[in-house]
Amino acid sequence: MCGGDAEDLEDVNRVYLLPEPQQLDDVERWCFSCRSQYPHEPAAPA
Numbered sequence: 001m002c003g004g005d006a007e008d009l010e011d012v013n014r015v016y017l018l019p020e021p022q023q024l025d026d027v028e029r030w031c032f033s034c035r036s037q038y039p040h041e042p043a044a045p046a
């Protein structure tokens with residue numbers, strides 16, 4: 001999970017690629033660095 005002290009956090013759903021693509025329902029807050037490095041989808045608005 002993201003360290004979370006950056007200013008550009010966004011709500012996302014992490015996407016795991018192995019063993020097969022799987023999008024989690026849990027919303028996490030990721031900074032730009034994490035969003036650029038790890039697969040994810042934007043979280044649906046509450």
Ligand SMILES: [Zn+2]
Binds near residue numbers: 003004031032033035
């Ligand atoms: Zn981060």
